[in-house]
Every structure is written in structure tokens, then in C-alpha cells.
Amino acid sequence: MPLPRLGVVIVTMGTRPQELEALLASVEKQDVRAARVVLIGNATPLTDVDVAANVTKVPLAENLGCPGGRNVGLEMLRESGEVDVVLELDDDGLLIRDDVFRTVQRLFAADPRLGITGFRVADEHGRTERRWVPRLRAGDPMRRGPVTAFLGGGHAFSMPMLKEVGLWPAEFFFGHEESDLAWRALDAGWKILYEPELVLQHPATSPARHPVYYRFTARNRVWLARRRLPALLIPVYLGVWISLTLARIRSLAGLTAWWGGFAEGVRTPCGSRNPMKWRTVWRMTRLGRPPIL
Template sequence: MRHLRVGVAILTMGNRPAELRALLDSVAKQDLRPAHIVVIGNGSPLPPLPHGAVGVELSENLGVSGGRNVALDELRKLGDVDVVVDLDDDGLLISPDVFSRLAELHTRDPELGIVSFRIADERGRTQRRHVPRLRAGDPARGGLVTTFLGGGHSLSVPMLDRIGGWPDDFFYAHEETDLAWRALDDGWHIRYAPELVLQHPYTSPTRHAVYHRMVARNRVWLAKRHLPAVLVPLYLGVWAALTAVRSPTAAGLRAWAAGFAEGVRTPCGRRRPLRWRTVWRMTRLGRPPVI
């Protein structure tokens, strides 16, 4: 049985040239050679790239969603790709068999739409927020889940052909959840595979200046786009309570409230509520779409 053809997509803002080069070196060492590698300069020029990598320099920063959609379009133009692997530009593949094991997972399960890697720092530690399920005590426990990690994952091209790509308007925050919910509602599986590791420096999401506003706005957009009407106030109420309990700074709370209001008053794209059987499926997987 042939291996599936892997295409690699990497976004960069031009501020991590050494890390990007190390990542590309780790991609080159994979025992399953990728069919294509696309590097997007998201509003920035690109450093010199190794032979075989295609660079695209965007005149403006389109965010995570917009940049990844450009990468998808470029990979489609190049052709011969069955699976797209998205990688953070400051990540590192520490094992040479990540792509071959990934291809085996997708080959064994034709309904596998998304595989989420495990994100670990240089000491092998995985932050709780990097485990894509509620019970995060054991980051080495894999299985079917309801969302995935943006820093390292694979996407089935046949799945993308059916459900579409990333939500452009989200820019940053919750774009993975939006795509995951559409995949689940179309019948695809999402698997957390902790044996596939992307080494990544320890970080906090609040390092991004727009974090609180984007998180709140996009959370509202998720609810408006995808949840059955009866679940919208429950979902948003739970997350408002969690935000208050976690007590960010006063400035963070003001930014969160502004983002929430922006999400309520602004359009969010086409509304297509999850089917109730999808809600039940997510509940059985341990994460109903209310938290």
C-alpha cells in the first residue's frame, strides 16, 4: 500500500529565521519525504529557503486563518497532496518518522480528517492547554477528540474539499475549533496522537497583544455560526463565568468585554448549526459543545 502524499505548510512573520531553518531541516530529515513544502511570509519577507521549498510573501498579515488558506491554495496548485501538515515556525520535529506514522494513521482510517500532534517543550513537558480534551492529566493518552492543536497537526485534503478551509475572518484564536466542529458535523474523526511530537518552546497565549479581544470575539462567532440556538447562551455563559474566575488583569477583562461585544454586533459568516447527533457524539467523546 502506497504512503499518502504529504504537503507541509508553515507560516512565519519573519522574526524567527533560525528557528524556521531548524524546522525545515527537521522536515528534510523525515523518512517520508513530503511532496511539497510551502512557507508563507505573513506580511513579511522570507529568508532564503532550502531547495524544494516554495515561498510566498504576502504584503499584509492575514492572520493564522488567512495565511493558512493561502498555503492550502498554493499546495492545491502544486498538486499531488493527500494530507496537509501545518507546523509552527518555531517548532521542531524531533523524530524522523512523524510523517510516515502520520500517513499510516490516515491510511488505516479513511474517515480520519484531522490528527493533532503533542506539543512538548525541550524537557518533554506538555502544557495543559496543549492537550485537546478536558481531562488533561495524562498528555500521553491519545484517542478520538473534538478539537486539535494549531501548532502541529494534519488535515485530510478530501475532508478540506468537503468542508472548506480555515475561517478567514477569525484571523487568530479558535480557528481550529471552527474547523474541527465542521469536520465532526460532516462525519470525520479527529485523533490526538501523542506519539507524534512537535517540540515547541514554553509559551503563554497572552503573549499576543490581541489575545483577549480575539478570544472573546471569536468565541461569540463560533456560537453564532455553529451552535443550535438553545445552546448559544449556555455556551457563552459558561465561558464568561470561566473568564471571570480565571481573573485576568483589568485591562484583559476590558479587552475581553470589547471583543465579546464586537462578536455580538458583527456578522460572522454563514450560520450552519451542528446537528444534534454531532452534539451527542461530542458529548460521548467527553466534550459537549458548551465548554
């Protein structure tokens, strides 16, 4: 089977110029060249960003959020017809090895039903936090295998998979968009692989640093349940996460924002409902993470 042609999508708000420059340099240093690289500027003109010849800059007048901005890049690559597998990388990430693209090609060439490959995220000291390992038993970040989730910071998608299941849920804007896409992929019979040899170096910052974190986390979790879960599992899923949230959040302001987002998720439109099949629920359970956690 021929090796797939690669594309890259990076979204930036222009607030991390040094990190972005280093990431673009690490993309250029790969021992396999990407056919197309698309740099999306979410509400930033990108005028001060120097890029290689194969990089297309797309400044957006409006901040579409991470999933909305990535969709712009994915649609460009899909329309070009030049890409079979696309990598998406956070603008403050870094590829520390030069064989990442070659490994991605090999993985997707070996399995035509591989839909998503998730990278291992590690900080500058090589440490991988538990929350970065896409499984419940997260003690060993080097354990490779099939999973039910992936990290948005570094991953690769099959273009045929995206054609079948659709792009990111842009309306989520920030938070849980990975779960929505992963559940759709699994429900369509695609595989998700966690490959720890694919490393994206990333600072160990807390997602709660974003002012909208608690609100969007709660709202999007409700939307996710309403969109993708069988009716019987919706109250179970939300009940579990209410309990976990009450146990974890110590800030009154954070808890207030979370409950506001939860109420917003209940009362506002969540997009089209297409619940997963019960066989997908069982498949996810066998993989170690039933869709109630």
C-alpha cells in the same frame, strides 16, 4: 491502500529566523520526503530565508493572520493535485523525531475517514502542559484516542476532508479557528485523532503574550457560537465562558479587552451560519467534550 502524498504549510512573520531555520531543517530530515512544502510570509518578504529545492516561498504584502496565511498554502497544495495529506507546523516548533511524516502517512492510510490528526506539543524538556492536551481530562498527555479538538501548532489534515468542509475561517485572524474547523469536520462525519507519538517541540509561551489575545479570544468565541451551535446552546456556551473568564482573568486591562471583544462578536457579522446537527452534539458529548465547554 497506497500511502498518501504529503505536503507541509508553515506560516511565519519573519520574527523567529533561528527557530524557522531549525524547523525547516527538521522537515528535511524526515525519513519520508514531502511532495511540496509551502512557506508563507505574512507581511514579510522571506528574502533572508534559505530553503530546500522542494520549498516554495510565498511572501504576502499583508498579514492575513495565521488562518488566512495557512489558507494561501492550502489552496496552493490543493490546486497542485500532488498532496493527499497536509501538515501544518508553527514556525517556532520543531520535529524532534525523523519518523513523523511516515507515521502520519500510516495513520491516514489506515482510516479513510480520518480527517485530522493532532500532534502532542511538548516543551524543550519534554513536558506537555494541560492546555496543550485537547480533552477535558488532560492529566495524561500520552493517552491516545478520538477527540473533538486539535492544536493549531502541529496537526495534519486530509485533503478530501478540507474539500468537503472548507478551509480555515480567515476572518477569525487569531484564536478559535481550530474549533470552527474541528466542529465542521465532526459535523460532516470525519474523525479527529490525538496521537501523542507525533511530537512537536514548542516553547511554553503564554498565548496572552499577543496584544490582541483577549479581544480576539472573546470576539471569536461569540462568532463560533453564532456560526456553529444550535440556537438553544448559544446562551449556554457563552454563559459558561463568561463565568470561566471572570474567574480566570486577574488583569483589569485584560478583562476590559475581553468584554470589548465580546461586544464586537455580538454586533459584527460572523460569516454564514451553519449550526451543527444535534447528533454531532451527542457525538461530542460521548467523546467527553460537549460543545458548551
